[in-house]
Amino acid sequence: xxxxxxxxxxxxxxxxxxxxxxxxxxxxxxxxxxxxxxxxxxxxxxxxxxxxxxxxxxxxxxxxxxxxxxxxxxxxxxxxxxxxxxxxxxxxxxxxxxxxxxxxxxxxxxxxxxxx
Amino acid sequence: xxxxxxxxxxxxxxxxxxxxxxxxxxxxxxxxxxxxxxxxxxxxxxxxxxxxxxxxxxxxxxxxxxxxxxxxxxxxxxxxxxxxxxxxxxxxxxxxxxxxxxxxxxxxxxxxxxxxx
Numbered sequence: 004x005x006x007x008x009x010x011x012x013x014x015x016x017x018x019x020x021x022x023x024x025x026x027x028x029x030x031x032x033x034x035x036x037x038x039x040x041x042x043x044x045x046x047x048x049x050x051x052x053x054x055x056x057x058x059x060x061x062x063x064x065x066x067x068x069x070x071x072x073x074x075x076x077x078x079x080x081x082x083x084x085x086x087x088x089x090x091x092x093x094x095x096x097x098x099x100x101x102x103x104x105x106x107x108x109x110x111x112x113x114x115x116x117x118x119x
Numbered sequence: 120x121x122x123x124x125x126x127x128x129x130x131x132x133x134x135x136x137x138x139x140x141x142x143x144x145x146x147x148x149x150x151x152x153x154x155x156x157x158x159x160x161x162x163x164x165x166x167x168x169x170x171x172x173x174x175x176x177x178x179x180x181x182x183x184x185x186x187x188x189x190x191x192x193x194x195x196x197x198x199x200x201x202x203x204x205x206x207x208x209x210x211x212x213x214x215x216x217x218x219x220x221x222x223x224x225x226x227x228x229x230x231x232x233x234x235x236x
Contacts, residue, residue, distance in 0.1 A: 035223035046125075046209055046227035054222045093163070097223040105151060105213040105223050109163040 005030045005096045009110035017118045022066075022081040024113045026094035029075060035097040036077045037107070038068055042090045050092075053077065064088070089117045121146035125210045125228030132235055138183075138197040140231050142210030145191065150212040152193040153225060154185055158206040169193060170215075205235045 010025040028034060035054045039047040051062025058070040064087075068079045077094060094110040125142045132138060144150050154166040165178045167185035175185050182201050186194045193210060210228040214221035 037224055039227075044207070044230065044232060046229045047211075047225075049224055049226070052222060052224055105216070105221070105225060106165075106168075107223075107225060111162050 005034065005098055005108045007094050007096050007108055007110040009092075009094050009113050011113050012111065013114045013116065015116040015118060016084045018086055019083050022079070022084045022088065022115065024079040024092050024094075024115065026077045026079065026110060027075055028077060028094070028096045030096055030098065032098060036068075036070060037095040037097070038062065038066070038077075038079050039093045039095060040090050041093065041112075047093065050079070084115075084117045086117050086119060089115055091115070121212075121226065123210065123212055123226060123228045125231055127231060128229065129232045130234070132200050132233065134202055134235055135199045138195070138200050138204070138233070140195040140208055140210075140233075142193040142195075142228055143191055144193075144212045147212070147214070148190060149215045150191065151215060152187060152191075153211040153213070154193065154195050155209040155211065156206045157209060157230075163209070167195070200233075200235045202235050205233055207232050 006029045008027045016022055037052045038050040040050050041047045050066050051060045053060050053070045061067045066081045068077050070077055091112045091114050093112050095107050097107050122145045151170050153168045156164045156166055167177055169175050169187045172187055183197050208231045211225040213225050
């Protein structure tokens with residue numbers, strides 16, 4: 004069985020400072036990992052994904068994440084926060100063995116606040 | 120390119136009334152389709168998924184049902200709404216498992232906010 008733990012429910016940063024959103028996962032098999040972003044009353048947008056290629060994954064809007072198997076982590080980072088980054092972020096794991104559909108397991112979410 | 124449409128965007132319904140939320144996908148065929156619910160403080164909960172017309176899998180017992188009358192249409196329904204059905208409902212699609220483009224992610228619609236009074 005898979006699980007995802009997002010270590011912080013809320014993160015607050017100042018505009019222009021780095022962002023770090025932490026995620027640990029558990030999976031019995033080689034997982035696919037994703038980060039999604041959700042702005043208020045909107046759907047989820049895919050930021051980036053890891054699917055067993057390069058361990059450092061670059062996504063949209065300057066975000067990147069590094070897959071660390073030894074630490075079972077997939078932390079999301081951005082060098083410089085922008086006001087528009089304020090949103091809720093979800094770390095997600097998928098078991099690629101799943102026979103039917105794409106069964107994703109979502110973390111509880113991290114709300115990012117960006118102060119001016 | 121592929122798009123997903125979900126409606127209505129917002130809905131206020133009395134307890135005991137019926138519900139119908141619709142979702143359609145364009146630009147692909149034989150997608151996998153999903154309904155999620157996002158309730159305050161409870162994260163995202165998978166309600167139903169479908170790998171083909173008429174094939175519906177339910178993840179949790181509840182007051183809701185889903186149907187897939189056409190390949191790219193997914194409908195979430197209830198005969199009698201409960202207060203606990205309030206929440207933000209998200210439809211999503213993914214590539215068919217055998218499709219070369221499938222790397223596991225889902226693509227979400229804009230969501231439907233349901234308030235049951």
